[in-house]
Amino acid sequence: MNGQTTPESFGEQTIWQTFKYDMGSVGRSVGYAFTRPTKWKDKQWIDFAGIVAGTALLTLADDEIDHWSDGFRSAIPNNVLHFGGKTANPEGNYSLSGAVYFTGLFIKNEKLRRTGVLMLASSITGGVLQQVTVRVLGRSRPLTGDSANSFDPLLLKKVNNYDSFFSGHTVLSFGNAYAIAKQFKSPWIKAGIYTVGMIPGFTRIVISKHWFSDVALGTVMSILIVESIDKYLDSRYNQKYNNKKVNWDLSFAPGQIGLNVRF
Structure with a gap:
């Protein structure tokens, strides 16, 4: 445990003491995620440059993908659209994170508690980063009728x-x-x-709330954030996840973007 003291390592703790420790883990995890880029080496910066380049390439196809979506928008079942647009909104996601965490807390399951901490810390990190980004870039949504390359940057207040x-x-x-x-x-x-996790992103494209590149980057960012925070939580909790990792490899070539998943 690298000398890290956890609730499980110094005897039986009250629910309140465990809760305080876990919320401390959430805060420390968010701080870790935001400061991690200061520790990046050449490989990490090369990967970051690849993500930026890949996202830029995807934006070139955004208008075409949006027009292509017109052909099947009306065929998507309403319950799918409801799940993606309403059930999976930020409030719903934070409720799910809280439910997972408190279940683990009250049944005294450290692995489930850790999952809840991971979900909460990742959601906070991703949410803050997303809110800053939308204000800095001010990109138009497809429903405005503007092109995918329309921006109104450096907005101090969020503009719908x-x-x-x-x-x-x-x-x-x-x-x-x-x-x-x-x-x-x-x-x-x-x-x-x-x-199931990809359904909200898909429906956001269908209802013209987001361009394809918005969803693609959101997916990649969520993976990077969760993996970074989960690595940090190894120093805070005795319980680990299964050792078999999932490797996500992004590949870019002229006219081609690939995502390879290895279990």
């Missing part, structure tokens, strides 16, 4: 319909799904959870 990049629903919903999937070893269960 000019807060598209990147997708907050996606970074929260897929981040939670990714954190929950860490509980399981089966690639099929993981894939099923990932699929």
Whole structure:
């Protein structure tokens, strides 16, 4: 445990003491995630440059993908749209994170508590980063009728319909799904959870709330945030997730963008 003292390492603790420790873990995790770039080496900066370049390439196809979506918007079931637009909103995601954490707290399950801490810290980190980004860039949403390359940058206040990049629903919903999937070893269960986590991003494209690149970056950001925080939580909790990692490899080539997943 690298000398780290945890509630489990110094005897039976009250629920209040455990709760304070876990909320401290949430705060420390958020701080760790935001300061982590100061520790990046060459490989991490190269990966970051690749994500920036890949996202820039995706923006070139955003208008075409939005027009292509016109052909099937009306065919998407209303319950799917409701899940993506309402159930998976920030309030719903934070409620899910809280439910997972408090369940683990009251049944005294450290692994479940850690999952809740991971979800809460990742949601806070992703939410703050997304809110800052939308104000700095001020990208128009598809529903405005403007092109994907329309920006009104450096907005001190959030302006509705000019807060598209990147997708907050996606970074929260897929981040939670990714954190929950860490509980399981089966690639099929993981894939099923990932699929559910991707529904909100898909529906945001369908209802013209986001461009495809907004959702793609939100997905990538959620993975990076969860992985970074989960690595930090190894020093705070005795319980670890299964040792078999999921490797996500991004590849870019002229006219081609790839995402390879290895279980």
